[in-house]
Amino acid sequence: MGSRAGSERIVPAPAGGPQHDNAWRAARRAVHALRAAAVLLAAEGLLLVCLGVFLVVRGFGADTDDRGRAELGGLFAVVAGVVLWLLTWALLARRQWARSPLxxxxxxxxxxAVGLLQAHRYGEGIPLVAVPVGVLVLIGVSGAYRPHQPTGPGDSSG
Structure with a gap:
């Protein structure tokens, strides 16, 4: 019947101490910012696809003056929404080619958005300013625009 001093479990300190903890928190914050930017981009893409489908369907209405223009506008919105989804995937995969188009x-x-705000269409203008600015800030916080630094020979990421 001896002492219990030897049976206590000792938890080792993380490697690197406080600097490691700060780096871990920064990396976690970057991942959350990247995911939030991806959610905003995906929502933006979904909205464009829905708007495009709406414009295409509305283009067939009797009150449409220029059917070709309405259909082309709707098709362009659908394509733009799909491109935004592609850029969302590329952002999450940290593909370098997606930086400039994004x-x-x-x-x-x-x-x-500024034009809409000047026309007093605040319902459309405010979100059209807030979402792109939010996406740009979030991808900046996430570090998605840091220069690519290869991890070693044969690094094919990017």
Whole structure:
């Protein structure tokens, strides 16, 4: 019947100490930001596809002045939504080729939003400013735009 001092479980400190903990928290925050940006992009794509289908269907209505323009606009919106879904997948997979198109698409939304806000169409303009700015901030926080740093010989990621 001896002492219990030897039977206590000792939990080792994580390797690297506080610096390791800070790096782990930053990496976790980056993953959450990347996922949030992906959710916003996917929602943006879904909205564009739905709007495109709506425009195509509405283009067949009797009150449509220019059917070709309505149909082409709807088709363009559907294609743009599918492209946003592709960019969402590429962002989650951290593909380098998606960086420029993603930024360009988000920046192109801002002048359109400003025009809507100037026309006092706040219901469309405010989300069209908030979502692209949110996506750009989130992908910046996630580090998706850091320069690619290969991990070693034969690194094929990107």
């Amino acid at each position: 930024v360009v698409v988000q920046i192109l939304c801002i002048p359109v």
